Amino acid sequence: MTTNPFANVDATEQAHLVRDGETSPAELVTAAVEAAERLNPELNAIIHPAYERALAEAADELPDGPLRGVPMVLKDLDGLEAGAPYHGGVRALANAGYVPTHSTWLVERFKQAGAVVIGRTNTPELGLIPSTEPELYGPVHNPWDTSRSAAGSSGGSAASVAAGIVPIGHAGDGGGSIRLPASLCGLVGLKPSRGRITTGPEVGEPWGGLVARLAVTRTVRDTALVLDAVGGPGPGDPVPLQMPRTPYTEEVGADPGSLRVAWTVLPPDPNVTCDPEVVATVEAVAGVLAGLGHVVDAQDPAPWVDDNEVASFTGHFITAFGVWTAAELDSLGSVIGSPIGPEGCESGTWAVAEMGRAVSGTQYNAALEGLASARRGMATWWDAAGIDVLVTPTTPELPWLLGGFHDADNPLAGLIRSASIVPFMAPFNVSGQPAISLPLGWSASGLPIGVQIVARHGAEDVLIRLASQLEVAMPWADRHPPIFG
Numbered sequence: 001m002t003t004n005p006f007a008n009v010d011a012t013e014q015a016h017l018v019r020d021g022e023t024s025p026a027e028l029v030t031a032a033v034e035a036a037e038r039l040n041p042e043l044n045a046i047i048h049p050a051y052e053r054a055l056a057e058a059a060d061e062l063p064d065g066p067l068r069g070v071p072m073v074l075k076d077l078d079g080l081e082a083g084a085p086y087h088g089g090v091r092a093l094a095n096a097g098y099v100p101t102h103s104t105w106l107v108e109r110f111k112q113a114g115a116v117v118i119g120r121t122n123t124p125e126l127g128l129i130p131s132t133e134p135e136l137y138g139p140v141h142n143p144w145d146t147s148r149s150a151a152g153s154s155g156g157s158a159a160s161v162a163a164g165i166v167p168i169g170h171a172g173d174g175g176g177s178i179r180l181p182a183s184l185c186g187l188v189g190l191k192p193s194r195g196r197i198t199t200g201p202e203v204g205e206p207w208g209g210l211v212a213r214l215a216v217t218r219t220v221r222d223t224a225l226v227l228d229a230v231g232g233p234g235p236g237d238p239v240p241l242q243m244p245r246t247p248y249t250e251e252v253g254a255d256p257g258s259l260r261v262a263w264t265v266l267p268p269d270p271n272v273t274c275d276p277e278v279v280a281t282v283e284a285v286a287g288v289l290a291g292l293g294h295v296v297d298a299q300d301p302a303p304w305v306d307d308n309e310v311a312s313f314t315g316h317f318i319t320a321f322g323v324w325t326a327a328e329l330d331s332l333g334s335v336i337g338s339p340i341g342p343e344g345c346e347s348g349t350w351a352v353a354e355m356g357r358a359v360s361g362t363q364y365n366a367a368l369e370g371l372a373s374a375r376r377g378m379a380t381w382w383d384a385a386g387i388d389v390l391v392t393p394t395t396p397e398l399p400w401l402l403g404g405f406h407d408a409d410n411p412l413a414g415l416i417r418s419a420s421i422v423p424f425m426a427p428f429n430v431s432g433q434p435a436i437s438l439p440l441g442w443s444a445s446g447l448p449i450g451v452q453i454v455a456r457h458g459a460e461d462v463l464i465r466l467a468s469q470l471e472v473a474m475p476w477a478d479r480h481p482p483i484f485g
Contacts, residue, residue: 003485004031004032004034004035004164004165004485005031006023006028006031006032006167007031007035007164007165007484007485008164008477008480008485009167010167010217010218010219010221010222011067011070011072011167011168011217011222011225011226012219012221012222012225012249014028014069014070014167015066015067015068015069015070015114015225018068018069018070019068023069024058024069025058025059025062025068025069025114025116026055026058026059028058028069028070028071028116029054029055029057029058029069029071029116029118030055030058032054032071032118032165032166033051033054033055033071033118035163035164035165035485036049036051036118036119036160036165036166037051039143039163039165039483040160040165042141042143042146042483043140043141043143043146043150043159043160043163043483044122044137044138044139044140044141044156045073045121045122045140045150045155045156045157045159045160045163045165046073046118046119046120046121046122046156046160046165047076047087047119047120047121047122047137047156048076048084048085048119048120049118049119050084050117050118050119050120051118051119054071054116054117054118054119057116058071058116062114062116063111063112063113063114064114065112065113065114065115065229066113066114066225066228066229067110067113067114067115067168067225067226067229068113068114068115069114069116070114070115070116070167070168071115071116071117071118071166071167071168072110072115072116072117072118072166072167072168072169072170072215073117073118073119073120073121073156073157073160073161073165073166073168073169073170074107074110074117074119074120074121074157074170075120075121075123075153075154075156075157075169075170075171075172076088076089076120076121076122076123076156077089077123077126077127077153077172078127078170078171078172078206078211078213079103079104079106079107079170079172079213080100080102080103080104080107080202081100081103081104081107081117081120082100082101082102082103083099083100083101084099084100084117084120085097085098085099085120086098086099086100086120087136088123088125088126088127088332089122089123089124089125089126089127089134089136089137090125090126090136090332090340090344090345090349091135091136091343091344091345091346092332092333092336092338092340092344092345093332093336094136095344096336096337096338098335098336104199104200104201104202105198105200105201105234106170106197106198106199106213106230107170109229109230110170110229110230113229113230115168118165118166121140121154121155121156121157121159121160121169122134122137122138122140122155122156123152123153123154123155123156124152124153124155124405125345125346125348125349126325126328126329126345126349127152127153127172127174127177128153128325128348128349128352128414128415129152129153129348129405129414129415129417129418130151130152130153130175130176130177130180130418130421130422131149131151131152131155131400131402131404131405131414131421132149132150132151132152132153132154132155132156132181133149133152133402133403133405133406134346135346135406139402139403140152140155140156140159141159141402142159142162142184142185142399142481143159143162143163143185143481143482143483143484144162144184144185144186144399144446144447144448144481144482145399145445145447145482146483147401147402148184148399148400148401148402148447149184149399149400149401149402150162150181150184150185151177151180151181151183151184151185151395151399152177152180152181153172153174153177153181154169154170154171154172154173154177154178154181154189154216155181156169157169157170157171157181157215157216158171158181158182158184158185158187158189158216159181159185161185161187161216161217161218162185162186162187162218162481162484163481163483163484163485164480164484164485165485167217167218167222168215168216168217168222168226169215169216169217170213170214170215171189171213171214171215171216172211172212172213172214173189173191173211173212173213173214173425173429174206174207174210174211174212174429175210175418175422175425175426175429176191176394176395176421176422176425176426176429178190178191178212178214178215178216178437179191179394179425179435179436179437179450179452180394180395180421180422180425180437180450181216182216182394182437182439182450183394183395183437183439183448183449183450183452184395184399184447184448184450185216185448185481186439186448186476186479186481187216187217187218187437187439188216188217188218188219188220188222188223188436188437188438188439188467189216189217189223189436189437189450190214190215190223190227190434190435190436190437190460190463191212191214191425191428191429191434191435191436192212192213192214192227192231192434192460193212193241193432193433193434193457193458193459193460194209194212194239194241194432194457195233195237195238195239195240195241195432196212196227196231196232196241196243196434196458196460197212197213197214197230197231197232198232198233198234198237199211199213199237200234200235200236200237201234204236204237204238205238205239206324207320207321207324207429208320208324208368208371209238209239209432210429210430211429212429214226214227214230218477219471219477220252220438220464220467220468220471221249221252221468223436223464223467224247224248224249224251224252224464225248225249227248227460227464228243228247228248228249231243231248239432241458244461246461248460248461248464251461251464251465251468252464252465252468253468254465254468255465256294256462256465256466256469258293258294258295259289259294259295259388259389259462259466260294260295260297260386260387260388260389261286261289261294261295261296261297261387261388261389261390261391262296262297262298262299262385262387262389262390262391263282263285263286263296263297263298263299263390263391263392264298264299264300264390264391264392265278265279265282265283265392265393266300267396267423267424268310268313268423268424268427269310269314269419269420269423270310271419271420272396272419272420272423273396274393274396275396275397275398277398277441277443277444277449278393278395278396278397278398278441278449279393280441281393281440281441281449281451282391282392282393282441282451284440284441285391285440285441285451285470285474286298286391288470288473288474289391289470292469292473299385299387309374309377312370312374313370313371313374313427313430314419315367315370316366316367316368316370316371316374317367317371317426317430318355318415319359319363319364319366319367320364320367320368320371321352321356322352322353322354322355322356322357322358322359323356323359323364323367324356325349325352325353325356326352326353326354326356326357327356329345329349329353346406346411347408347411348405348406348411348412348413348414348415350411351411351412352412352415371430374427374430374431375430375431375432378427378428378430378431378433379431382456388455388456388459388462389453389454389455389462389463389466390453390454391451391452391453391454392424392451392452392454393424393449393450393451393452394424394425394437394450394451394452395421395422395424395425395450396420396421396423396424397420397421398443398447398449399447399448404417405417405418424452425452428454431457432457433454433455433456433457434454434455434457434458434459434460434463435452435453435454435455435463436452436453436463436467437450437451437452438450438451438453438467438470438471438476439476439479440470440474440476442479448479453466453467
C-alpha cells in the first residue's frame, strides 16, 4: 500500500518545492489523488471526485500564483465551481443533476492562485447542523476516530486535510463551520472578519452577513498564505474590507508584543457545560500565554452573563435562520427550474424553512435589528474590557459520536442538538470579528481539542502573530491521526 510522500508537507512548502523545481504540480496532485483513492472509502469526505481533471490540469500550464501546483478540495457548499456538481447536501439538486456554468469569485481566486482542485467534499444539508451527516451522502468519519464526527459544515474538507490527502480544504463558517471542524480534526481554522473574503457574485451577505469563507489547514503559515492569495473584496461587496499593506505571510513569526488577553470557559448559554478536558486545555493555554509575556486575565464577557440577553440573542438568530433557510430553498428551486418541496430535502431542513415562512417581514427586520444590537453589545464590552484578544474553547465538547442529529419523530432534533456545540463560536459570526481555532489540546483518549482566539474586527494580523507564537510554544505538527497519508 503506497503512502503519500507529501502528506506531512504543508501547502507553503509544497509551493516552494514547485517554485524551486524540486517537484512538479503533477507529482503533488498524483500523490494527493492516490491518497484520496486509498483513504476516502474510510472517510466519505470527497463526494464529487475530479481526479482525472485534476491530473490533466496539473500536467498543463497552471497560473503562476502563490499556490501553483498545490492540491486542494472544495466544499460542496459556500462556492460554485463551473462544470462540477453542486448539491449542498440537498436531494433535489442531486436528483436534478445540477452543474453550475460559472464559479464564485472565491473559487476563481483559488484557481488563479494556481491551486488544483481534486474534488468537492461532503457537507450537511445547506450547512444547517454542525455535524456532516447528510442523509444524501452519509456521514464523514473523523480520521482520529472513525466512529466520531468530523463536525460541520466543512467536515469533508477538514477530514481530507487532517488525513493528509491535501493541505488545503476550502471552508465556510456561518456559526462555527470553519472553526468547529478544525477543532474536531486537529487543524487550524480561521473565520476571517466580515468583508475580508468576497462571497460574490451570487450572494452579497449570506445569512445576513454571518457567513465568512476561507479554508482549513494544518499550519498557521498555510492559513496566512491562503488569506493572502484569495483575500480582498469583490466589486459591489456590501462590507468591503481592504487587505493590509503587509502580507499575512509576513506576520507569521512576527513578535506580537505583549497583548492584553482575556479568557473564559463560561459558555454564553448557562445550560451548557464544558467538558473538563476542554476547560483544562483553555486554562493551560492561558498559562502559556502568560509565560510568553502577555497580560492575561480570566473574564466573563458581560453580554454572555445576562440570561435575558442570551435568550433574546437565540430567539433573534432562530427567527432569521428560518427565513434564510426558506429563501435558500426557494433560490435553489429556481436554479433547477422546479420548487423544492418536503420530498426534496431532509425533514429537519423543511421544518426550519416552514418556521421561516411563518415569519412576517416586520418580524424578520426586528430579528436583524436584534442581532445588530448584540453586535454593538459585544463591541461595547470589548472596548470597556480594553483587550486585544479573547481566548475561549472552540466548542464545549470533545468530538462526538456520529448519529445524534436525525430523529424521525422530531425533525428539529438536529437544531436542538446544535445549541450545546456552537455557543462560543456563533456570537462572533454576529459581531463579524475574526476568530481562529488552533489544535492546542488533546484528550486522554487522543482526540484533538481546539482553542478559539478572537480579535477585533479587521485584526487578522494579530491572530496570525499570536497563533504562530503558540504553534511554536505548543506544537502540534508531530501529531497525526490513525488515518493519515
